[in-house]
Amino acid sequence: MINSTVLFVDDQEEIRxxxxxxxxxxxxxxxxxxxxxxxxxxxxxTNVDVIVTDVLMPNMSGLELLDIIKKSNPNIVRIILSxxxxxxxxxxxxxHGKIFRYITKPWQVDEEAKExxxxxxxxxxxxxxxxxxxxDLISLKExxxxxxxxxxxxxVMVDEDVTYVHEELKAEMPEDTPISLxxxxxxxxxxxxxxxxxxxxxxxxxxxDS
Amino acid sequence: MKYDIEVDQxxxxxxPIFKENRQKDIEALKLALAxxxxxxIQFIGHSLKGxxxxxxFVEVTNIGQVIEAKAKENAMGDIKLLITQLEDYMTHVKxxxxxxx
Numbered sequence: 001m002i003n004s005t006v007l008f009v010d011d012q013e014e015i016r017x018x019x020x021x022x023x024x025x026x027x028x029x030x031x032x033x034x035x036x037x038x039x040x041x042x043x044x045x046t047n048v049d050v051i052v053t054d055v056l057m058p059n060m061s062g063l064e065l066l067d068i069i070k071k072s073n074p075n076i077v078r079i080i081l082s083x084x085x086x087x088x089x090x091x092x093x094x095x096h097g098k099i100f101r102y103i104t105k106p107w108q109v110d111e112e113a114k115e116x117x118x119x120x121x122x123x124x125x126x127x128x129x130x131x132x133x134x135x136d137l138i139s140l141k142e143x144x145x146x147x148x149x150x151x152x153x154x155x156v157m158v159d160e161d162v163t164y165v166h167e168e169l170k171a172e173m174p175e176d177t178p179i180s181l182x183x184x185x186x187x188x189x190x191x192x193x194x195x196x197x198x199x200x201x202x203x204x205x206x207x208x209d210s
Numbered sequence: 211m212k213y214d215i216e217v218d219q220x221x222x223x224x225x226p227i228f229k230e231n232r233q234k235d236i237e238a239l240k241l242a243l244a245x246x247x248x249x250x251i252q253f254i255g256h257s258l259k260g261x262x263x264x265x266x267f268v269e270v271t272n273i274g275q276v277i278e279a280k281a282k283e284n285a286m287g288d289i290k291l292l293i294t295q296l297e298d299y300m301t302h303v304k305x306x307x308x309x310x311x
Contacts, residue, residue: 012257012260012261014224014227014228014231014261014264014265015260015261015264017224018261018264018265021220021221022264054260056253056256
């Protein structure tokens with residue numbers, strides 16, 4: 001989490017100061033913008049994982065800002081900062097997938113708000129992992145086909161938090177390909193090919209048959 | 211007593227700016243009321259609500275919340291009373307600075 005960055009957008013300097021003060025011990029970097037325009041400039045130049053924005057701001061509202069970000073940077077996790085009086089607007093935004101969570105105003109030293117932001121950072125990491133895995137899948141499929149043609153016995157291990165990939169892989173891989181640690185242990189001596197941060201391929205060397 | 215408040219010591223240097231900004235809000239509210247600018251009043255109420263309690267001025271948040279709601283209802287008579295209430299509060303509030311827990 002220490003390498004994560006959260007961008008806060010609020011037109012009131014006093015609120016930005018409060019946020020900085022309230023979250024000073026949190027384990028992520030904080031950036032601040034005073035308008036939607038400034039927020040977009042920062043996102044254009046810097047890697048941002050989570051954005052927390054006020055709703056009511058001059059020129060560009062928080063929801064308009066999040067709408068743009070949803071299209072341009074869908075992996076940035078979006079949180080809205082809002083009062084209860086705006087709940088109908090918020091519900092619409094939530095139902096249209098514009099925002100991940102909302103934090104209620106007025107700001108106070110609030111553990112729940114801190115947890116919402118931490119959750120958003122974790123969710124952001126998961127999005128990145130899944131994105132990486134999807135990219136890796138293409139090379140994995142090619143690699144599996146190559147091994148299969150060579151008649152190699154092999155298994156595939158995918159990170160636990162991306163287990164949904166198994167089903168996709170199963171459809172693409174030869175029947176009975178081991179995909180769990182339990183099944184892989186039956187392979188005996190294996191070579192391990194680390195295909196990516198999230199996917200490993202275990203190959204039983206041909207010499208093991210002889 | 212709502213006029214006696216405790217504020218964390220580390221906010222002390224920001225309090226003069228806070229009070230100055232509230233004075234600006236009061237003037238802006240008076241002007242918006244004269245111009246019957248409902249949207250502007252609602253916006254200032256929203257800002258007051260957001261900023262007050264974070265600095266220990268819970269009453270500012272409370273008044274802001276009511277101003278925002280009344281502006282939505284276009285209850286301009288109530289807004290006038292609320293501005294007076296806010297002005298009175300900001301004039302008479304007594305601050306004690308305390309060390310943070």
